[in-house]
Amino acid sequence: MNLFNLSLKLKKFPLGKAKQYLNNIKAINESDYASFIEKKKIDILLYHLKHNNFYKKLAKNVDVTDWNAVPVLTKLDLQQPLENRLSDGFSCKNIYLNKTSGSSGTPLIFAKDKFCHALTWANFIDKYGWFNVDLNSSKQARFYGIPLNKTGYYKERFKDFLGNRFRFSVFDMSDAVLEKNLAKFSNTKFNYINGYTSAIVQFAKFLQKKKIVLKTVCPTLNVCIVTAEMLFEDDKHLLETQLGIPVVNEYGCAELGLIAFNNKQNEWIVNTEDVFVEILDENNNPLPHGKEGKIVVTSLYNKAHPFIRYELGDYGALAEESKPQKPILKYLLGRTNDFAILPSGKKAAGLTFYYVTKTVIEDNANVKEFIIEQLKKDTFKIIYRSVEPLTEAKIKLIEDAIEKYLEKGLNIIFEQKEHLKRTQAGKLKQFTSKLK
Numbered sequence: 001m002n003l004f005n006l007s008l009k010l011k012k013f014p015l016g017k018a019k020q021y022l023n024n025i026k027a028i029n030e031s032d033y034a035s036f037i038e039k040k041k042i043d044i045l046l047y048h049l050k051h052n053n054f055y056k057k058l059a060k061n062v063d064v065t066d067w068n069a070v071p072v073l074t075k076l077d078l079q080q081p082l083e084n085r086l087s088d089g090f091s092c093k094n095i096y097l098n099k100t101s102g103s104s105g106t107p108l109i110f111a112k113d114k115f116c117h118a119l120t121w122a123n124f125i126d127k128y129g130w131f132n133v134d135l136n137s138s139k140q141a142r143f144y145g146i147p148l149n150k151t152g153y154y155k156e157r158f159k160d161f162l163g164n165r166f167r168f169s170v171f172d173m174s175d176a177v178l179e180k181n182l183a184k185f186s187n188t189k190f191n192y193i194n195g196y197t198s199a200i201v202q203f204a205k206f207l208q209k210k211k212i213v214l215k216t217v218c219p220t221l222n223v224c225i226v227t228a229e230m231l232f233e234d235d236k237h238l239l240e241t242q243l244g245i246p247v248v249n250e251y252g253c254a255e256l257g258l259i260a261f262n263n264k265q266n267e268w269i270v271n272t273e274d275v276f277v278e279i280l281d282e283n284n285n286p287l288p289h290g291k292e293g294k295i296v297v298t299s300l301y302n303k304a305h306p307f308i309r310y311e312l313g314d315y316g317a318l319a320e321e322s323k324p325q326k327p328i329l330k331y332l333l334g335r336t337n338d339f340a341i342l343p344s345g346k347k348a349a350g351l352t353f354y355y356v357t358k359t360v361i362e363d364n365a366n367v368k369e370f371i372i373e374q375l376k377k378d379t380f381k382i383i384y385r386s387v388e389p390l391t392e393a394k395i396k397l398i399e400d401a402i403e404k405y406l407e408k409g410l411n412i413i414f415e416q417k418e419h420l421k422r423t424q425a426g427k428l429k430q431f432t433s434k435l436k
Helices: 002-011 014-026 031-050 053-058 114-129 152-163 175-186 197-209 232-242 350-361 392-405
Strands: 095-099 109-111 141-144 164-167 190-197 224-227 247-253 257-262 269-270 277-279 294-301 310-318 329-335 339-341 348-349 367-376 379-386 411-416 432-434
Touching: 002 014, 002 152, 014 114, 014 224, 031 277, 031 294, 095 114, 095 232, 109 114, 141 339, 164 175, 164 339, 175 197, 175 379, 190 197, 197 224, 197 232, 197 277, 197 367, 224 232, 257 277, 269 329, 277 310, 294 392, 310 379, 339 350, 350 367, 350 379, 350 392, 350 432
Parallel strands: 141 164, 141 190, 190 224, 224 247, 367 432, 379 411
Antiparallel strands: 095 109, 247 257, 257 269, 277 294, 294 310, 310 329, 339 348, 367 379
16 A cells, blocks of 8 residues: 555645656756756746745845855754745645754754655655665664654654554663564564664664674565764674665755765765755865865755755765766765864864774774763763773773874763763764864
């Protein structure tokens, strides 16, 4: 039964029209693709300059012939009532309404017109199809958070029913709970796993300890799709080994949908069908392929609400071999507010700090997971969950690694806890700076 498609149609999202439109985009010749994207960029810019009062004020006197002169839109610009940001002819009665998780600060309420939202889902359906996942019929093992209030809880459970998925809690990753998860896999014909990277990694470590490959327990599994958090190469290797299936890295956000998705050749393909992705420097100038900078995205079809040159708050780079029809995300560094400012003035991606520590701290089964907080320019706290406290020898190795890869003179505080704090959505924020 096509419950997923039916749920979209009942809400009057034109999925059939969106699928046909997506097929038409995919049929465009490579030689014509750059000009096609340029036209769509100008089309959506002109639309909002004509029909959206909020955007008219933001981009007044903009030169529409110079894309680099178009202002970069930030979350701060959007901190005003939604009704002020909607285009002519749109209201809460004829839009898709949602809000972000708030992982970068205050949650943002936003809107999409119904065709734009249908096109977002058409794109997900297409990309998941690369790995023989059918959102109507494939059974999903879902490692996500869930609202703890009654209304939100049952709403998500109903959506799980429509989406043919079973949700595993990410708020309790104890061995007792993971044992129950394993039992569920043994008696359910799951086709794929989808969810937060850190939670699935913890399940894989549990499987490693028990010397179990999940595919042998649940032979119907075909692929694991991780999202919402960073995927490190060693974690990917662990997942592929203990799950016994390919691991796909998905990058997206609530406001825009899919941004990048691994193909079967392990290339991180940037979505060009309904968004346009740019890498900009601190002064909002475009950077050449291979150079890291701010990730800025334009929604090419959202007429209800402008997301034009929208700064996500993430840093990354496009691969040198990227082309208009096939840009490739070289790497993702993390959020712009997740950078460590060191006493020397050096600015280091927080995930670099996390990764350096990770290479030392997780070489045995003792430490389950950990997070890092920057308290002062020279002071960092490593909060970890483990069977036993870290030994003095292990602490010395971590301090030496931090000194080698970052700089000397940093104060490192270690704190063991039974549970690590997750966001309300259930994500594990790996690095947090407490500096103002």
